[in-house]
Amino acid sequence: MGHREDLLEGAKRCLLEKGFVRTTARDIVKESGTNLASIGYHYGSKDKLLADAYVSLVEDLSGAFDPGAGVSKGVAPGSLERFQEVWSNIIRTMREPGSLWHLSMEIVVMGDKLPEVRDHLARAQREAGRGIIPLLMGGREEDVTDDDIDSVGMFYNTLMTGLIAQWTFDPATAPDADQLTEGLRRVMEAAARSAG
Template sequence: MGHREDLLEGAKRCLLEKGFLRTTARDIVKASGTNLASIGYHYGSKAELLVQAYISLIEGVGERFEPGLGGTVTEPPGSLERFQEVWTSVLRTVPESRPIWMLSFELMFQDERLEEVRKLLAEAQEGGRSGLVAMFSGIPESDVDKEAVDTEGRFYQTLLNGLMVQWLFDPDSATTAEQLTEGLRRIIAATSAGGAR
């Protein structure tokens, strides 16, 4: 590995151990075995490096979201069964990805101290939304159109963030994939019937 990759791996370790606020450039240098000048040379700033490290951690979690064992999807796209299959897969990753989700919430509840990092991550969210649309729809991520990202992607991302809050707060009372799917089924039935149940 070169300095760029070493810095990224060191930053990921620091984020998981210390979080965004307590991670210093010197911590990253120590964890990566590089030097301070390497951060600016390869990433421009500590904030940029931390954002890239965080995105890499989140992408690793997202890769484990794929339904079924070994990425095998068994239910047809657009079905309630597929909806439940995907959420079951997502929730299965919570115990191992808990520290990464805690990082997300650390970031959400910070003020201007992490403003630069928050802006960079806000720009990166669209990629997460398109990945979610691809999982539920079965469309390759490269073919997901902007309208789907801005509507369906936002819907799935809102559900994901809400579920993560519940699971981090109290896993025993958190919404399950089955409950979420039944809730959606009832909403669809109610809207199809014009509000009658």
Template sequence: MGHREDLLEGAKRCLLEKGFLRTTARDIVKESGTNLASIGYHYGSKDALLVQAYVALIEQMGDRFDPGWGAGDAAQAPGGSLERFRDVWASVIRSMPESRAVWLLSFELILQGDRLPEVRKLLVEAQEQGRSGIVPLFSGVPEAELDQETVETAGRLYQTLLQGLMVQWIFDPDSATDADHLTEGLRRVIAGATKG
């Protein structure tokens, strides 16, 4: 690995251990075995590096949301089906214990967003990418083939559900919504919408 990759990996470890605000450039340098000048050279600033590290952590966690992750060639329910909806949420929930540090980091960034306007701007851009990345899990349609309207509607819906679920599981896993609750709730909403 080169300095760029070493910095990113070191920043990811620092974020998980110390969080965003408590991580210093010196912490990252110590963890990565690089030097202070390499942060500016490769990423422009410590905050930009930390945002990239955070996005990388989210992407790694998102890989585990796929119901087929780690299942080899196991057949998946058809995209757009209630079964697929349930399977994706079950995968998300299974990942919660090992993803807890990343979710806590997300809360830190949400709560400090007003104090870190440049960081907030970078995270807003990453959030837009996240919307297009989550839709394929449910639809089965590759990200490159999604139209913008689907990303802006279905992507926002899934992202909102994910963030709400995250809050519940961080606050109290024992009473948090599970995949069956979400699926039955959606089934009832669909049934109600088709009545009238």
């Protein structure tokens, strides 16, 4: 690995151990075995490096969301069953000790102290919407339109952020996938009644 990759891996370890606010450039350098100048050269700033490290952590974890990670064969894309199983996979990652999702809440709460990290992650959130749509609705990521991202993707991102907040605040009362699915089913039924 080169310095760029070493820095990214070191920053990931620092984030999981200390979070965004408490991680210093010196922590990253110590953890990565590189030097301070490497951060600026490869990433421009410590905050940009931390944002990239967070995105990389989420990407590493996103395989656990995939329908193949626990979805029954034959579950139709876009169905309530698919919704339930994908969200069950996502929630499983929130239950794990040391869940990286706590870092998301740190950005929500402390984002004004880390504007470069917040801004970078806000842009990355759009791509997260592009990635989650095929998991739930089927299809290919490259076929997801901007309109899909601005509607369905934002709906799923909002659901994800709310879940992260609830699981961080009080895991004992946070909803599980069954509750989310039942809530969605009732909303869909009410919408169908009002349309008919």
